[in-house]
């Protein structure tokens with residue numbers, strides 16, 4: 001077997017207004033059940049987020065975010081045997097989350113908040129740097145690029161430089177082009193088709209396409225509850241194009257698709 005099977009990052013939302021789970025997993029005990037079920041279904045990372053970053057969302061206070069994520073991270077200690085990532089842009093949340101057991105910082109803002117790079121360096125965890133144009137509140141109002149792939153490469157080059165200067169090693173970095181974060185459908189498709197180009201930085205690549213509006217658009221504006229097969233299909237294309245980690249809501253279904261892909265990829269007559 002020469003091709004490596006990608007890692008599935010299972011999304012555990014703990015936001016009351018969470019775009020797709022409607023706050024279902026906000027209470028810690030059901031969040032734990034959901035996390036365990038995702039691990040049983042093949043998740044290799046559990047990503048916990050308490051800050052809504054869907055398009056149009058307002059910012060969340062530090063305290064609200066801490067109150068949502070910290071009890072869940074603490075309760076997961078000893079309950080699951082895979083790394084926990086914290087989906088946050090706030091240094092205070094990064095610190096408490098890592099002290100409570102998280103070992104990956106997943107930042108949709110690529111550590112651009114004041115003090116975030118220094119905090120990540122101090123905590124010595126793995127980091128995922130995601131590209132976003134604008135802020136969640138306004139990012140889908142006319143996103144604009146000269147060349148979406150080149151522009152995002154330039155962004156990654158600068159963020160890697162800043163991270164390395166702060167003492168974060170290259171092998172502790174994952175890059176993510178940030179599907180849907182200040183991108184129109186054409187931008188998202190260009191990024192998916194050219195995903196392998198981001199391997200030029202020599203680090204792992206993460207792709208998060210699950211349930212996003214891109215999938216809804218490609219299916220003739222299907223609503224979020226009807227995007228599972230479209231999401232699995234997009235995840236598989238991302239994997240074929242070099243994604244090392246895929247961030248998904250539907251872990252079991254995505255895992256089946258990847259298992260089939262992986263065995264066919266490595267089959268020798």
Ligand code: YH5
Nearest residue numbers: 053054106130176178179208211212213
């Ligand atoms: C990501 O891509 N995304 S939170 C809008 C949707 C559906 C889903 C309109 N955190 C990413 O999942 N972290 C989020 O439909 C992320 N990469 C990384 N690294 C947004 C989300 C979503 C938003």
